[in-house]
Amino acid sequence: MPDRNSEASSDQQEAEERSAPSARVVHAAVLEQGEDELTRPSSSLFWSAFAAGIAITASLWASGALHHFLPEATWAEAVADLGYPIGFLIVILGRLQLFTEHTAVAVLPVIRKPGVAAAGRLARLWAIVFVANMLGAAAAAALVAYGHVQSGETLRGMIAVSTKLLERTPVETMMQAIPAGFLIASIAFIRSAIDGSGFWVVFAITYTISLAGFAHVVAGASEAFLLAWLGEASWTWALSGFVLPALLGNIVGGTGLFAVLAHAQVKDEI
Numbered sequence: 001m002p003d004r005n006s007e008a009s010s011d012q013q014e015a016e017e018r019s020a021p022s023a024r025v026v027h028a029a030v031l032e033q034g035e036d037e038l039t040r041p042s043s044s045l046f047w048s049a050f051a052a053g054i055a056i057t058a059s060l061w062a063s064g065a066l067h068h069f070l071p072e073a074t075w076a077e078a079v080a081d082l083g084y085p086i087g088f089l090i091v092i093l094g095r096l097q098l099f100t101e102h103t104a105v106a107v108l109p110v111i112r113k114p115g116v117a118a119a120g121r122l123a124r125l126w127a128i129v130f131v132a133n134m135l136g137a138a139a140a141a142a143l144v145a146y147g148h149v150q151s152g153e154t155l156r157g158m159i160a161v162s163t164k165l166l167e168r169t170p171v172e173t174m175m176q177a178i179p180a181g182f183l184i185a186s187i188a189f190i191r192s193a194i195d196g197s198g199f200w201v202v203f204a205i206t207y208t209i210s211l212a213g214f215a216h217v218v219a220g221a222s223e224a225f226l227l228a229w230l231g232e233a234s235w236t237w238a239l240s241g242f243v244l245p246a247l248l249g250n251i252v253g254g255t256g257l258f259a260v261l262a263h264a265q266v267k268d269e270i
Contacts (some may be wrong), residue, residue, distance in 0.1 A: 029192040031112065034105040037097075038121045042128055045097055049129040052096035053136020057222045059087030060154035061150065063210075064158030080161065083205045084210035087219060092187060092202050098127045099218055099247075104185035104254040107112060133218045134243070159232065162223035165215075170245040173215050177249025180214035185254035217246040 037045075062083025070076040091098050106125050110118045143149055144158065168176070183205050190205075191198035209216060222241040227233035 007129045013170050020168035025216070030110045030188050031106050031187070033192075034108045037102050037106045038109060038125055038156045040125075042124070045128045046132045048095075049097035049099075049132030050136040052091045052098045053133040053218060053222075054140040055090045055094070055096060055139075056098070056133075056137060056142065056219050057088055057140035058088035059206075060082045060144075060158050060161065060222050060226070061154070061220050062086040063161045064150075064156075065154045066157070067161055068157035078211060079206060079208040084219070085206040087222075089199065090208040093199065098195075099133050099186040100181050100186060100216065100254045101127070103129055104203065105188045107255050130217075130247070134221055137218060137222040138225045141222055142229050144226055145229035158223075158226060159230065163228070163232065165220060165223055165242055166237075168215075169243075170210050170241050173220075173242055174249040176213060177215040177217065177246040177255035179212070180209050180216045181250035181251075181253025181255070183209055183214070184203045184216065184250075211239065213245045215242075216247065217243060217250050220246050 028175070055121045060083075064081045064083070066080040069074075088098075090096075094102060103126050106122055107139055113204050124139050144155065150158075167171075187198070187202060187205055191199050208214075221238075224233065224238040228235045228238040
């Protein structure tokens with residue numbers, strides 16, 4: 001006769017393997033990731049973030065190309081938005097440093113064990129990643145504007161996509177950046193809870209950001225900087241009219257809301 005205890009143990013093991021990880025397990029995985037980010041050398045953070053600022057321009061290239069090839073129709077913008085996730089896929093799956101994604105997970109160790117030293121490490125990470133992201137995005141936008149690295153038709157499509165930023169006031173940009181920060185911060189938690197690379201998670205979330213008209217500071221900066229390089233907008237507007245309010249909104253959404261709430265749900269269990 002089969003051993004019932006052995007069968008029960010086997011069934012329990014199979015059930016555990018088929019179950020999704022608990023909130024505590026996901027939180028612990030993201031917490032460990034955040035601690036790793038806080039201890040990385042400054043040079044590693046800088047070059048990874050600089051590469052991310054360049055790579056995120058792929059979103060604008062893809063969206064601009066789609067905009068060029070699509071006819072004028074009510075549905076065309078939704079299809080052109082399919083290009084927006086491309087840069088995020090390169091950056092996030094390539095483990096490059098992106099402000100709002102990696103910087104949000106680094107908040108968890110500080111929330112768990114607050115202190116001056118912990119806050120200083122977080123400020124170092126945020127400053128390096130943000131500045132390097134902006135430098136990379138500005139460099140890539142300059143290449144797009146003056147390097148003739150794409151066709152004139154694609155460039156005109158990229159400009160058309162970018163000029164939509166001019167329709168927003170700084171306050172609108174900040175408010176529309178809050179949900180973008182929240183959604184991008186969620187990616188790290190979702191990827192820790194599933195098997196695989198998370199391709200469709202990144203695609204679905206970033207497509208939603210573009211489709212809904214939310215504002216991401218780095219992806220949007222590549223558009224704002226392109227307009228500034230080409231004289232379609234001033235650098236004052238690019239920095240104070242878009243980058244600053246988008247930065248504030250992303251911080252509130254990714255850090256003030258998602259990271260804090262994600263920690264709050266398990267703080268009494270750890």
